[in-house]
């Protein structure tokens with residue numbers, strides 16, 4: 596795909612997502628997340644996924660430019676929006692740390708500073724904060740499950756329990772439990 600066409604398509608997609616968020620927020624999320632201790636769902640942004648089967652890697656990012664640069668390189672495929680997260684720290688949220696290991700090409704995400712430090716000691720680079728998420732199931736959030744394929748050193752994260760179950764059934768993936776709690780990518784779901 597031509598790069599400009601891709602950017603345009605992605606921008607239109609983002610606009611439609613943002614419009615969807617504000618529409619559904621007023622209808623549903625506003626009612627379930629009224630607690631004063633919750634982040635403001637109006638501030639949540641899409642968390643995008645770009646995947647590379649060649650590198651066995653999955654990149655989760657809120658930054659359209661980062662995603663489109665990787666997709667433009669022809670190595671990663673744009674997979675869409677997988678969750679909604681905050682880009683600044685809202686009440687009750689914690690950082691979702693992003694680490695990247697260039698030699699094995701693997702992105703790893705955790706809210707646990709100890710796990711992050713272990714990854715950094717093991718050769719991962721500190722890629723900062725992917726977004727802010729909930730550490731427990733509060734404020735209408737949903738589990739963001741982690742899976743790991745040791746054979747190709749690949750981490751994968753999803754809110755979709757069907758996807759998770761079918762991945763675990765292959766035997767390739769092991770269960771990494773719940774990485775964080777995020778808002779659903781589809782605010783009307």
Ligand SMILES: *[C@@H]1O[C@H](CO)[C@@H](O)[C@H](O)[C@H]1NC(C)=O
Pocket residue numbers: 635636637638
């Ligand atoms: C949430 O953010 C929206 C948009 O910035 C704002 O209009 C609204 O008042 C905020 N709600 C609360 C409870 O702070």
Ligand SMILES: *[C@@H]1O[C@H](CO)[C@@H](O)[C@H](O)[C@H]1NC(C)=O
Pocket residue numbers: 755756757758784
């Ligand atoms: C979850 O994944 C399954 C299988 O890939 C798909 O059919 C379904 O639509 C997904 N559900 C949601 C809520 O995205």
